[in-house]
Amino acid sequence: MFGRDELLATIESRLVAGGGVALHGPAGIGKTALLEAAASAAAARGELVVWLRPVRSERLVPYAGIADLVAQLPPAAREALPPAQRAALRQGLAPRAGAAALVRRLVLPQLLAHSARLRPLLLVLDDCQWLDAESAELIAFAMRRRPGPRVRVIAAQRHPDPAGRRRAVRLCPAPAVEIEVPPLAADALTGLLEARGLPCRAASRMHEISAGNPFLALALGAALPSGPAWRPAPLPEPARELLRDRLAPLPAETRRTLLMAALAAEPTVAVLLRAGREDAVRDLRLAAAAGAVVVDGEQIRFTPPLLATVIAEDAPAGDRTEAHTALAAGAVDEVEALRHRALRSSVPDAAVARSLAAAAQRCAARGAGRTAAELFLLAADRCPHTCAAHRLDWLVAAARSGLSAGSAALAGRAAEAVLAADAPVGHRVHARLVLIDLAGQGLAEMGEMVAAALAEAGDDPALSAPVRLRVTWASLLAGDPDRAGDEAARTALAARRAGDPATEAMALSVLAQIQRLCGDPGWSDTLTEALVLPATPAPDWLHYGPLYVAARFAMMDDRLDEARAALLSLLNVAGRDRVGEARVCVLRSLSEVATRAGRCREALNYAHQAVRAAQRAGLSPGPTCYTAAIAELAGGSLAAAAGFAGRGVRASEQEGDTLYRRRNLHALGQAELRAGRTREGVAALRRLRDLEAGSGGGDPMIVRWHGDLAGGLAALGEHAEAAATLAAARTAAGRLGDNPGLVGYLDRAAAVVLSESGHADSAVLLSASAAQHFEQLQQPIEQAHALLVQGSAERRRRRYAAARLAIGAALAIFLAADAKPWAEQTERALAGASAAGTTPVDLGLTSTELRIAALVRDGASNREIAVRLYLSVKTVEATLTRIYRKLGVRSRTQLSSRMATVVSEVTKSA
Numbered sequence: 039m040f041g042r043d044e045l046l047a048t049i050e051s052r053l054v055a056g057g058g059v060a061l062h063g064p065a066g067i068g069k070t071a072l073l074e075a076a077a078s079a080a081a082a083r084g085e086l087v088v089w090l091r092p093v094r095s096e097r098l099v100p101y102a103g104i105a106d107l108v109a110q111l112p113p114a115a116r117e118a119l120p121p122a123q124r125a126a127l128r129q130g131l132a133p134r135a136g137a138a139a140l141v142r143r144l145v146l147p148q149l150l151a152h153s154a155r156l157r158p159l160l161l162v163l164d165d166c167q168w169l170d171a172e173s174a175e176l177i178a179f180a181m182r183r184r185p186g187p188r189v190r191v192i193a194a195q196r197h198p199d200p201a202g203r204r205r206a207v208r209l210c211p212a213p214a215v216e217i218e219v220p221p222l223a224a225d226a227l228t229g230l231l232e233a234r235g236l237p238c239r240a241a242s243r244m245h246e247i248s249a250g251n252p253f254l255a256l257a258l259g260a261a262l263p264s265g266p267a268w269r270p271a272p273l274p275e276p277a278r279e280l281l282r283d284r285l286a287p288l289p290a291e292t293r294r295t296l297l298m299a300a301l302a303a304e305p306t307v308a309v310l311l312r313a314g315r316e317d318a319v320r321d322l323r324l325a326a327a328a329g330a331v332v333v334d335g336e337q338i339r340f341t342p343p344l345l346a347t348v349i350a351e352d353a354p355a356g357d358r359t360e361a362h363t364a365l366a367a368g369a370v371d372e373v374e375a376l377r378h379r380a381l382r383s384s385v386p387d388a389a390v391a392r393s394l395a396a397a398a399q400r401c402a403a404r405g406a407g408r409t410a411a412e413l414f415l416l417a418a419d420r421c422p423h424t425c426a427a428h429r430l431d432w433l434v435a436a437a438r439s440g441l442s443a444g445s446a447a448l449a450g451r452a453a454e455a456v457l458a459a460d461a462p463v464g465h466r467v468h469a470r471l472v473l474i475d476l477a478g479q480g481l482a483e484m485g486e487m488v489a490a491a492l493a494e495a496g497d498d499p500a501l502s503a504p505v506r507l508r509v510t511w512a513s514l515l516a517g518d519p520d521r522a523g524d525e526a527a528r529t530a531l532a533a534r535r536a537g538d539p540a541t542e543a544m545a546l547s548v549l550a551q552i553q554r555l556c557g558d559p560g561w562s563d564t565l566t567e568a569l570v571l572p573a574t575p576a577p578d579w580l581h582y583g584p585l586y587v588a589a590r591f592a593m594m595d596d597r598l599d600e601a602r603a604a605l606l607s608l609l610n611v612a613g614r615d616r617v618g619e620a621r622v623c624v625l626r627s628l629s630e631v632a633t634r635a636g637r638c639r640e641a642l643n644y645a646h647q648a649v650r651a652a653q654r655a656g657l658s659p660g661p662t663c664y665t666a667a668i669a670e671l672a673g674g675s676l677a678a679a680a681g682f683a684g685r686g687v688r689a690s691e692q693e694g695d696t697l698y699r700r701r702n703l704h705a706l707g708q709a710e711l712r713a714g715r716t717r718e719g720v721a722a723l724r725r726l727r728d729l730e731a732g733s734g735g736g737d738p739m740i741v742r743w744h745g746d747l748a749g750g751l752a753a754l755g756e757h758a759e760a761a762a763t764l765a766a767a768r769t770a771a772g773r774l775g776d777n778p779g780l781v782g783y784l785d786r787a788a789a790v791v792l793s794e795s796g797h798a799d800s801a802v803l804l805s806a807s808a809a810q811h812f813e814q815l816q817q818p819i820e821q822a823h824a825l826l827v828q829g830s831a832e833r834r835r836r837r838y839a840a841a842r843l844a845i846g847a848a849l850a851i852f853l854a855a856d857a858k859p860w861a862e863q864t865e866r867a868l869a870g871a872s873a874a875g876t877t878p879v880d881l882g883l884t885s886t887e888l889r890i891a892a893l894v895r896d897g898a899s900n901r902e903i904a905v906r907l908y909l910s911v912k913t914v915e916a917t918l919t920r921i922y923r924k925l926g927v928r929s930r931t932q933l934s935s936r937m938a939t940v941v942s943e944v945t946k947s948a
Contacts, residue, residue, distance in 0.1 A: 039075060040233070041226020042068070048217065049076050049192065053160065056187030058210025062195040063219035064329045065280050066253025069194040072219065073162050076192050080160040086112070086153065087160050092168040103173030107161070108149065115152035123148060146176050147183040154188035163193040166206050178208040185211055221250025224653070225681050231259050238689035239478070242652075242659040249342030254280060258344075266476060270447050273344060281348045284330050295321035296330065297353050298361045300346035301381075303374060303409070305338040312368030313361075359383070373397045377413065386422040394420065395432050402435070405577075407443025407618070411436045415452055430461050437472040442578035444618045444655025446476055463494050467501045470494070474508050478619075478658035481512035482694030488512070503532035503541045510548050517696035517729070523552045539573040540583075546571075547587040554591070555740060557773055565591070577611045581623035590627060594740055596815050598635045605631065622651045626665040636818035636855035638673025645669035660690040660698040667705035671712070672819055676859050680709040700729050704743045711746060712863065716753050723747035727763075745787025752794035755886040755913050760791045782811030786824045793831040794886070796920055801831035819860065822851035826864055833871050841871040887921050890914060894930055895937035 039046070052059050053076060061069045077087045088110045096102045108116075108127065116127060123145045153159050163169065163177075181191065191214075195206035207214050222230065224245040230252060231241035236259045248255035257277040285293060295315045299305035299322075310318035322338065325331045332339045340346040350358065359382050366378035376397055380390050398413035414436035421429040433452045440449030449472055456469035470491040477484045488509060495501035506529040513522035526549035533542035546568035553561035568584035575583040589604035605628050612621040629644035645666040652662040663686030670679035686702030689695075703726040710719030726743050744767035751760035764787055771780050789805035792798070805828035812821035829845035832838075845868045852861040883891065886907070893903045900918070904911045918933075927933045 039071060040230040041222045042072065042075070045217070045219070046072065046075055050079055052215050053080070053190045053192060056190060057212060058181070058191035058193065058207075058214040060193050060195065060206035060210050060214055060216045061219055062206055062216070064251065065196050065283055066251045067219045067221065068252050069196075069219050070164055071252075073164055073192060073194055077160065077162050080158075080190075083158075085158040085160050086156075087162060089162045089164070090169065091164045092170070093165070094168050097168045097170055099170055100172040101170065101176075103169045104146070104176055107146075107173075107177075111149055111153045112156055114156060115149055118152040119145070119148055143176065143179050146180040147185060150180055150185050150189050154186060158188045159190070161189070161191045163191065163206075163209055166193050166195045166209060169209075174205065174209065181209060181211040222252055222255075223250065224649075225678070225685075227252065227255055228685060229681075231255060232685070232688065234259060236262070237692050238659050238685055239480070239656070239693065242685075242689075243654075243656050246653055247342065247344060251342060253277075254342060254344070266450060266473065269450060273347065277344070278348055281342075281345050282352070284328060284345065285349070287328055288324055288330070291317065292321040292324050293349070294357070294361075296325055297349050297357060298365060299331070299338050300340065300349040301358065301361050301378075302365055303377065303412075306336040307333070307338065308336055309365070309368065310338075312370070313364040314368065373401060373409070373413070377416065380416055380420060384419070386420055388422050388425055391417045391421040391425060391428070391432075395428070395435075398432070398435065398439070402439050407439045407578075408445045408448070411440035411443060411445050411448040411452070414439060415448060418452070418455070426459075430456060430459060430465050433459075434465050434468050437469055441472050441475055442618050442620075444651070444657070446656040450476055463496075463498075464501060467491050467494050467505065471504055471508065476656075478693070479515060479660050479690065479695040479698065480658065480693035481508065482516055484508075484512070499532040499536035500538060503529050503536055503538055503545070506532060507541060507545055507548075510545065514548065514552060515693075515695045515697050519552050519556050523549060523556075526552060539571045540575045540579070543568045543571045543573065543584050544575055544579065544582045547582060547584045550584075550587060550591075554594075557770060559773070561591075578618060578620055580608055580611060581620045586623070586627075593627065593631050593634065596634070596817065598631055598816070602628065602631050602635070618655065619657055622648050622655070622657060622662065625651065626661060629665050629669050633668050633672045634817055634819070636851075636857070638669070638819075638856040638858070641669040642673050658689060658693055658695070660686045660693065660695050660702060663689065664698055664701045664705055667702065667709065671705065671708055671859065673856050673858055676709050676713045679859075680706060680713070683709055696729055700726050701741055703729070704741050704746070707743065707750070708746055711750050712859070716750055720747065720750040720754060723750060742783055745783055745790070748787050749790035749794070752791040753886060754907075755890075755909055755917050757791070757795050760794075764788055764791065782808040782815070782820065782824065785811070786820075786827055789824075789827050789831060793827065793834055796834075796887075796924065798831045798834040802828055802835065805831060818851045818855050819857055822848040822855075822857070822860065822864070825851070826860075826867060829867065829871060838871055842868065845871055883921065883924060887917055887924075890917050891921050891925075891933060891937055894918070895934045897934075 049059050049072065059076075061072060063069055077089070081087050088107060090103050090106055092103055116124065119127065127145055127149075150159065150161075161177075166174070169177075189211060191210045193206045193209045207216055222245075224242075227245050227248070227250055228238070228241045231244055232238060234256065236244075240259065240262055244255045244259060248258060254277050257274050257280075258271045261274045262271040285296070288296075295310060295318055298310055298313055298315060302309050307318055307322065310322075315321065322331060322333050326333055329341060330345060332341055340349075353361075362378040362382045366375045366382070369375035369378060376393055380394055394413050394417035398410045398417060401407075401413060402410035414432045418429045418432045418436065421432070433456045436452035437449045437456065440446070440452060453469040453472040453476075456465050461469070470487055474481065474484050474487055474491070488505065491505045492502065492509075495505050506525055510522050510525040510529055513519075513525055526545050529545035530542050530549065533539070533545060546564055550561040550565040550568065553564060565584060565588060569588065571584075574580070574585060580586055585604065586608055589601050589608065592598075592601035592604065605624055609621070609624045609628065612618065612624050625644050625648035629641045629648065632638075632641035632644060645662075645668075649659075649662045649666050652659060663682045667679045667682035667686065670676070670682060683702045683706035687699060687706060690697075690699035690702055703722050707719045707722035707726065710716075710722060712719075723743055723746055726741070727747060730741070730743075744763055748760040748763040751757070751763065764784060767784055767787075771784065785804045786808035789801040789808065792804065793801035805824050809821050809824035809828065812818075812824055825844045825848035829841045829843075829848065832841035832844055845864060849861060849864040849868060851857075852864055889907060890903055893906065898906070900911050900914045903909070904914045907914075909917075921933065922928060925933065925936050927936055
């Protein structure tokens with residue numbers, strides 16, 4: 039199961055202690071899966087598990103549930119009943135069978151008690167709302183008789199209304215606990231969908247659509263068309279029935295109110311009241327009790343959002359027309375009134391279409407991209423054939439507005455409508471550009487679309503330059519920097535010929551990124567050339583422009599205050615677009631700056647905003663997963679970091695994005711190393727190294743993986759490879775000039791390698807120097823990390839007071855920065871340093887050396903040690919030589935004796 043570990047543990051502890059558990063929640067939320075998990079655990083303990091799974095049709099069949107229950111109990115339990123109760127059981131428990139009322143009521147408690155004496159019993163009741171009233175009454179009576187701790191019950195009730203909860207609780211013996219099954223968290227639901235074969239990008243956007251309901255998400259995922267990522271999945275009939283079931287208990291007037299809310303662009307209580315729904319507050323209260331909506335102040339949200347779609351599509355046309363008329367009359371905004379008047383009828387009308395287009399242009403001008411896209415599309419739908427040219431203009435405008443607003447479905451629908459028509463070349467190229475951009479990081483799959491756009495653009499530089507810019511991005515993401523650089527230069531030249539400084543600036547900006555990625559110092563001049571151009575990209579494209587790239591470079595060079603100021607200014611520009619890619623990119627960069635500056639709460643906040651916005655817009659999850667992983671590594675949890683990074687790796691692999699595949703591998707490697715899974719961390723970082731070697735990566739400041747890999751290799755005893763990794767990083771850094779941050783980073787990494795190699799004196803000097811570098815750069819997380827390395831090296835020198843001083847200073851910095859996982863790791867190190875200072879058995883061995891020495895003590899050969907620790911035999915032999923020298927022994931026999939003495943001393947001290 040995904041995301042239910044804590045809930046399962048609660049259920050299990052309650053059942054083991056005796057009593058009952060009553061689960062409730064909407065259909066599809068996962069109650070049955072929890073019941074099955076609890077039943078499996080009980081069966082594994084040797085208990086008797088009795089299932090009741092009533093269905094809707096059995097609700098009116100008296101004693102149907104009791105018949106199923108009795109049939110599953112052991113025959114020996116029935117034989118142990120008194121004669122009168124056995125007779126009543128044989129005749130049946132219905133009143134017409136002649137059994138006395140008291141006898142009928144006492145049969146089940148006695149039968150359950152006798153069964154429990156044979157084996158502990160777990161009664162599992164699913165869908166209690168369909169259990170017939172007679173069976174429910176007899177079971178409830180049996181539970182009130184306190185059948186003892188060997189009889190437990192877990193019951194699930196579908197509807198979360200108060201009466202339903204009381205019924206489920208009545209069917210449980212005391213003590214009973216009530217648990218509402220919550221929606222699955224985004225990470226858990228994504229994992230569930232990925233396990234069923236859904237691509238990461240599609241899985242990540244299902245959480246908001248389904249409101250975390252696993253059944254609904256799985257149904258939608260199974261129905262996803264095999265086409266563009268933006269195309270919405272058709273709503274399968276089982277999912278429709280599930281949502282209709284949520285509305286079934288509601289009165290007709292409440293459903294009318296919900297229809298009006300479903301048709302409103304932004305439903306609020308005030309909108310409903312102005313539209314004439316006088317009982318809106320009452321109706322919404324009833325709908326909220328049924329789990330159909332959530333009312334937050336004035337705002338109304340359907341749960342899940344697809345419920346609004348089902349309500350609108352199921353309503354008769356006359357009811358929809360009536361609702362739109364009322365909403366138009368009550369609208370405060372003229373644009374909203376116009377929208378509802380247009381939606382009353384599907385008949386083409388030139389005047390209505392022009393009014394809609396004019397309103398759409400006003401919305402686009404003020405940054406309301408989604409509304410603009412919807413109105414442009416509506417104008418095209420209402421456009422008669424006499425205005426066909428205007429219709430194509432409006433469709434292109436709808437596609438562009440939808441793209442900038444993160445409304446992928448609107449943008450894709452409009453763009454495909456252009457391509458389906460007999461549109462001019464310019465319109466077709468612009469529509470294809472929108473579809474290419476909707477692919478996000480998955481540009482590798484858009485080869486045919488790009489080729490068609492280039493063919494249609496021909497020799498027109500105004501059309502070909504934007505297309506070639508996309509070719510540049512695709513080549514960069516695919517890990518082909520040489521082709522990307524050539525395409526960027528050609529794009530800049532074409533844009534200059536076309537008099538398009540915005541596209542030229544974007545082309546030069548990406549060229550500067552490519553040059554820096556490849557270690558070409560000319561990137562600075564290229565970026566300066568882009569910055570001085572007379573125009574900058576529109577707000578929707580600022581994340582490809584020179585100002586954004588300059589801010590990213592400032593962050594890479596540890597000019598964090600400069601980077602943050604520039605990004606906050608860009609966020610203000612992108613702020614009008616609440617879910618577009620530009621805003622997501624700026625939020626991501628702000629999070630990464632905050633992480634480096636030691637503002638961990640701020641980093642987590644920005645990262646999670648970016649993740650949510652990307653999911654709403656249907657963007658590729660690879661970049662936001664990387665940012666979230668980095669923020670979690672600093673201030674969240676290592677498990678969450680590994681989850682984000684792993685998903686980011688998978689998403690990037692699926693979309694052919696080597697750039698963010700490398701970055702997510704770095705985050706994953708860090709998470710594994712810090713969680714103590716050294717071999718897995720090293721494996722991830724080696725994959726990153728191989729990818730970067732194949733794509734021409736040359737700037738160690740961009741993805742700072744070298745030190746992490748070197749430290750992991752040293753911990754595994756691969757000292758030669760660790761040293762070679764650092765040497766390669768220093769060589770690359772030398773081509774880029776001096777950078778204090780890079781010097782500190784590499785010095786700290788070298789200190790880790792030296793400490794693991796037994797050169798603790800040199801490690802202390804280098805780590806202390808690195809800490810000073812980072813203090814000057816005002817990077818507290820990096821500074822504290824260097825102090826932690828220093829403390830570890832001091833401990834290896836057996837200078838325990840100095841170790842405690844360095845580690846304590848690191849802990850103070852981590853706590854001040856809210857760096858939770860770092861603080862937890864440092865607290866463990868501090869406790870170890872304190873204990874080592876009072877224990878006479880510290881050997882001065884590295885972790886790998888200690889493991890090898892212990893295996894020698896246990897009689898393992900060098901080859902056996904190599905196999906168990908995944909090392910080469912040569913590495914084991916070299917490590918043993920160092921161990922002999924440190925401990926002053928000359929043979930395996932002396933080493934085994936020394937280790938046995940250590941174990942004895944530890945035992946005595948304990």
